[in-house]
Amino acid sequence: MRAMVDVSRRAFLGTLGIAGAFAGGGAAGAALGLWGSPSPAAAGGSSAQRIPFRGPHQAGITTPAQDRLVFSAFDVNAAAFDQLRAVLDRWTEAAEAMTAGRPVGPGDDDPAAPPSDTGEALGLPPSRLTITIGYGPSLFAHPALRPRRPAALKPLPPFPGDRLDPLRSGGDIAVQACADDPQVAFHAVRNLARIGRGVVTTRWVQLGFGRTSSTTADQQTPRNLMGFKDGTRNIRADETEALDRYVWIGTESDQPWLVGGTFLVVRRIRMLIEAWDRDSLQDQEQVIGRFKVSGAPLTGRDEFDPPDFSATCGGEPVIPRDAHIRLASAEENDGVRMLRRGYSFTDGMDGTTGELDAGLFFISFHKDPEIFVSIQRKLATSDALREYLVHTGSGLYVCPPGLKGGQTWGAQLFG
Amino acid sequence: MRAMVDVSRRAFLGTLGIAGAFAGGGAAGAALGLWGSPSPAAAGGSSAQRIPFRGPHQAGITTPAQDRLVFSAFDVNAAAFDQLRAVLDRWTEAAEAMTAGRPVGPGDDDPAAPPSDTGEALGLPPSRLTITIGYGPSLFAHPALRPRRPAALKPLPPFPGDRLDPLRSGGDIAVQACADDPQVAFHAVRNLARIGRGVVTTRWVQLGFGRTSSTTADQQTPRNLMGFKDGTRNIRADETEALDRYVWIGTESDQPWLVGGTFLVVRRIRMLIEAWDRDSLQDQEQVIGRFKVSGAPLTGRDEFDPPDFSATCGGEPVIPRDAHIRLASAEENDGVRMLRRGYSFTDGMDGTTGELDAGLFFISFHKDPEIFVSIQRKLATSDALREYLVHTGSGLYVCPPGLKGGQTWGAQLFG
Numbered sequence: 001m002r003a004m005v006d007v008s009r010r011a012f013l014g015t016l017g018i019a020g021a022f023a024g025g026g027a028a029g030a031a032l033g034l035w036g037s038p039s040p041a042a043a044g045g046s047s048a049q050r051i052p053f054r055g056p057h058q059a060g061i062t063t064p065a066q067d068r069l070v071f072s073a074f075d076v077n078a079a080a081f082d083q084l085r086a087v088l089d090r091w092t093e094a095a096e097a098m099t100a101g102r103p104v105g106p107g108d109d110d111p112a113a114p115p116s117d118t119g120e121a122l123g124l125p126p127s128r129l130t131i132t133i134g135y136g137p138s139l140f141a142h143p144a145l146r147p148r149r150p151a152a153l154k155p156l157p158p159f160p161g162d163r164l165d166p167l168r169s170g171g172d173i174a175v176q177a178c179a180d181d182p183q184v185a186f187h188a189v190r191n192l193a194r195i196g197r198g199v200v201t202t203r204w205v206q207l208g209f210g211r212t213s214s215t216t217a218d219q220q221t222p223r224n225l226m227g228f229k230d231g232t233r234n235i236r237a238d239e240t241e242a243l244d245r246y247v248w249i250g251t252e253s254d255q256p257w258l259v260g261g262t263f264l265v266v267r268r269i270r271m272l273i274e275a276w277d278r279d280s281l282q283d284q285e286q287v288i289g290r291f292k293v294s295g296a297p298l299t300g301r302d303e304f305d306p307p308d309f310s311a312t313c314g315g316e317p318v319i320p321r322d323a324h325i326r327l328a329s330a331e332e333n334d335g336v337r338m339l340r341r342g343y344s345f346t347d348g349m350d351g352t353t354g355e356l357d358a359g360l361f362f363i364s365f366h367k368d369p370e371i372f373v374s375i376q377r378k379l380a381t382s383d384a385l386r387e388y389l390v391h392t393g394s395g396l397y398v399c400p401p402g403l404k405g406g407q408t409w410g411a412q413l414f415g
Numbered sequence: 416m417r418a419m420v421d422v423s424r425r426a427f428l429g430t431l432g433i434a435g436a437f438a439g440g441g442a443a444g445a446a447l448g449l450w451g452s453p454s455p456a457a458a459g460g461s462s463a464q465r466i467p468f469r470g471p472h473q474a475g476i477t478t479p480a481q482d483r484l485v486f487s488a489f490d491v492n493a494a495a496f497d498q499l500r501a502v503l504d505r506w507t508e509a510a511e512a513m514t515a516g517r518p519v520g521p522g523d524d525d526p527a528a529p530p531s532d533t534g535e536a537l538g539l540p541p542s543r544l545t546i547t548i549g550y551g552p553s554l555f556a557h558p559a560l561r562p563r564r565p566a567a568l569k570p571l572p573p574f575p576g577d578r579l580d581p582l583r584s585g586g587d588i589a590v591q592a593c594a595d596d597p598q599v600a601f602h603a604v605r606n607l608a609r610i611g612r613g614v615v616t617t618r619w620v621q622l623g624f625g626r627t628s629s630t631t632a633d634q635q636t637p638r639n640l641m642g643f644k645d646g647t648r649n650i651r652a653d654e655t656e657a658l659d660r661y662v663w664i665g666t667e668s669d670q671p672w673l674v675g676g677t678f679l680v681v682r683r684i685r686m687l688i689e690a691w692d693r694d695s696l697q698d699q700e701q702v703i704g705r706f707k708v709s710g711a712p713l714t715g716r717d718e719f720d721p722p723d724f725s726a727t728c729g730g731e732p733v734i735p736r737d738a739h740i741r742l743a744s745a746e747e748n749d750g751v752r753m754l755r756r757g758y759s760f761t762d763g764m765d766g767t768t769g770e771l772d773a774g775l776f777f778i779s780f781h782k783d784p785e786i787f788v789s790i791q792r793k794l795a796t797s798d799a800l801r802e803y804l805v806h807t808g809s810g811l812y813v814c815p816p817g818l819k820g821g822q823t824w825g826a827q828l829f830g
Contacts, residue, residue: 111697119642182624209597227534282526
């Protein structure tokens with residue numbers, strides 16, 4: 001830490017009157033208000049768009065995927081547990097401000113105090129920022145929260161081939177910040193961490209990126225780092241029946257406060273892309289079950305043609321028995337569908353292998369985490385793709401429903 | 416690696432005629448040609464823009480900064496040095512294709528062979544991709560290249576406070592890929608690494624991001640993760656006199672092949688943002704020498720007001736003696752100016768401190784690396800900002816000039 005500001009510096013600022021711009025709430029508010037005023041040029045694009053913070057469900061779940069992700073898991077410091085509710089209340093206020101494109105805090109910063117907002121998003125538009133919160137099983141170990149825990153919220157079981165890094169897994173609280181600008185998403189998580197200092201500690205952080213299609217009218221299915229379109233059969237935001245059936249926690253829940261919420265699964269899936277890149281095009285397509293360029297299933301011509309898993313040729317299934325899209329399909333999983341929200345990641349080199357540490361940060365939402373467990377158990381044992389994947393991080397959290405007007409995350413969690 | 420494709424799969428593809436789409440150069444070219452045809456929606460934005468690959472100088476130096484960076488340093492495997500020229504020639508061809516928005520390779524992929532392009536950028540526009548190459552001092556240790564080494568190309572000296580990670584420093588060859596889409600930039604570096612396999616090995620990779628202003632008409636100075644505008648006094652692309660004076664290697668060079676080139680300095684500068692965030696607004700502004708919201712120097716009202724380093728108040732300089740902008744200024748460095756191209760980075764948590772590993776990936780270009788050395792020596796000993804910074808990576812490379820029509824990087828380097 002730097003020493004206190006010396007008197008001459010303060011005296012100078014006072015004398016020249018420059019500090020005055022920050023002295024009164026009104027003036028400072030006006031200056032910081034820059035942030036809420038996207039430039040005219042930006043206003044035409046999606047970056048100026050605001051996603052409503054409140055509603056029946058949290059934003060960032062069915063919201064069309066923004067281009068960038070900052071995911072952060074926090075642990076609550078046991079000795080400061082009694083301050084958690086206050087932190088969650090301050091987080092609510094900050095999240096509501098940031099998603100609206102406003103800075104954190106009242107805007108009447110005392111120049112002798114740290115700024116209430118860290119500033120790197122000043123002048124940037126809302127960029128479709130969403131901030132989605134989830135709570136891990138470990139959070140409910142505290143006696144005050146034990147009665148609020150849904151029975152289905154327990155750590156995911158181990159899967160064959162998992163090589164999980166505990167520092168990339170779990171956590172008491174998860175925050176998923178998505179935005180079309182990485183600086184806006186980073187700013188959001190950083191400011192929440194700052195507000196929570198002393199009460200919560202950042203356990204791990206993961207950055208992700210997608211293709212930039214969402215900045216255009218053209219919503220093509222993004223490609224993952226294997227070069228294949230990923231998400232063709234995802235549940236779409238307007239499929240309300242499927243969402244009610246497979247995603248939103250319903251009134252049959254053992255925890256009424258969670259109705260309208262969902263379970264959030266994250267898996268950091270490293271791709272062994274060097275091995276993949278050496279594989280033949282034909283083999284890659286057999287492993288996935290789709291054509292690489294078009295994204296069509298091996299039984300079709302267009303991306304959205306339904307795969308015909310019963311089609312055979314010479315006695316062999318056209319879409320192989322161990323093809324990824326077959327094993328993950330609703331057809332082979334009692335009709336079950338998943339809402340996924342994947343982001344690519346690259347975290348530099350793996351020092352132990354000299355290969356790129358890159359892959360897919362898999363995010364999915366489920367009414368019941370058992371949906372994920374049963375499909376993942378099958379993929380981990382039989383998927384042809386498993387040879388090119390290593391799961392290195394994992395988390396399960398329950399996301400409460402959206403906040404009503406005036407409600408805070410603290411009040412919602414503690415009831 | 417997956418086993419060979421079994422016969423039934425091949426037979427199936429042959430029978431159904433689907434493989435036929437990939438069998439002939441023409442058809443496959445048409446399919447892969449998707450990549451070069453940005454969607455109409457995207458065509459209106461900057462993402463559709465192509466930056467010319469050839470010219471008197473390399474692209475990516477004075478090119479207005481794209482939003483995303485993937486920087487990669489490679490080492491040449493000594494045993495395969497005789498193949499380096501061929502790799503550089505293939506890199507040239509691939510870089511020219513990718514910056515034009517085309518896939519790598521001829522497009523007549525044999526389905527039984529690995530695809531010539533990894534595919535994750537299929538369907539994405541050029542996104543202003545630039546690929547800039549530089550050569551480190553270690554490359555010229557090889558007898559074949561010793562006569563081509565400029566005398567000024569030697570490792571940077573150690574600076575006080577450096578905590579350099581050798582796995583984030585140096586390297587025989589540097590590749591800077593910048594684009595408005597991170598997937599496009601990543602795709603570029605990944606495909607070069609793939610082409611070079613066996614001859615070059617990736618030593619380290621750094622991802623970076625900036626604000627998205629360049630996707631709009633609004634070219635504001637970006638803010639770094641300290642929340643301050645960064646780059647206000649940067650040399651602009653149209654200041655040709657300053658570029659000739661401080662950036663481009665001139666005819667006085669000891670290596671005529673490098674005229675029109677430049678020296679590339681990279682520094683991975685971690686910011687101790689937790690400490691910074693606890694500092695008062697006033698003190699932050701004194702450390703930098705500018706106001707946080709407006710970006711104006713402490714002696715001015717607007718961002719582009721020239722700082723008045725001689726102004727005093729009560730006997731003390733208004734812009735403190737140790738303020739960052741004073742020590743780095745042309746006024747205090749014999750008029751010398753720098754061309755900078757910084758990107759923010761966040762690489763998750765630092766396991767040893769539990770703090771965010773985030774900061775600025777500093778990139779600068781100089782006619783003579785001594786320009787950087789003399790300023791950095793001053794900053795490392797006197798800059799008020801040094802308390803909040805740790806340099807964790809470093810590199811110096813010489814960038815050759817741009818390629819003439821038909822010329823390759825291999826021919827240019829080996830002469």
